[in-house]
Amino acid sequence: MADKQISLPAKLINGGIAGLIGVTCVFPIDLAKTRLQNQQNGQRMYTSLSDCLIKTIRSEGYFGMYRGAAVNLTLVTPEKAIKLAANDFFRHQLSKDGQKLTLPKEMLAGCGAGTCQVIVTTPMEMLKIQLQDAGRIAAQRKILAAQAQLSAQGGTQPSVEAPTGPRPTATQLTRDLLRRHGIAGLYKGLGATLLRDVPFSIVYFPLFANLNQLGRPASEEKSPFYVSFLAGCVAGSAAAVAVNPCDVVKTRLQSLQRGINEDTYSGFLDCARKIWRHEGPLAFLKGAYCRALVIAPLFGIAQVVYFLGIAESLLELLQGPQA
16 A cells, blocks of 8 residues: 555545445345355256346346345445455554565454454345345245146246245344344354455455555555556455355355255354265355455455545545645
């Protein structure tokens, strides 16, 4: 990053702006990732990213692809703000001697950032996953019921039609979880979230910093716009694929509703063991390319907004000319 110090409000605003823009752009891919990760062998409704999005549009309409987006748009601002600001804070604390950070210190800063962000990430993911996967569960049950009815009469495979019945809202889910389990209900899967987000940040932030440094013309200047964007995309994709097995387990653990004949899990190790035994090792890579497609532009946009200093310009306009 540039040598000048950036105020905490500016860091938070930049992280929030970047999160809002990024989520709006890539949320349909994230929905497909969740549905692909949650479907188990023998109950496969979707064969690929495109197949999932096409069937979602047919059964739930265009805005069905944005089921759960309101949760993300509400909480992504504090989540991204905490992540970026915490990493910057830890990097500053670890480089007080004025020397360039070593790789272990860069990884330690990333570890701190990943640990801090789960305060917001865990309940956000918990609510988002229920809303994203509700359409898959409803459509699966309707299709299986139709198949059972047709089996005695003969007929063709039923198509995926609009799921019926009331759909849960984020507010209803939150109230229900708090009533039944207290605040711990919103933090189900906290351990799995830590095992995903801490390694992600350990990989992402040092990789981004070093890739971004390669494109910096001089030590006292910021990297060009396109360098920050590409560095964020490459680092984000690499980190996302690296931790995808933990993301699959986290998604399964946080899903409260199960499809017919789908496994239930008692914890992280039980989930990992059953996935390996029933679906094979490749199941841990389910949705990996979707996650890379989500994370790459998400963090590319985040780093561009952060490095362009959009918040600093906004704060200067609000403060007016200095005397």
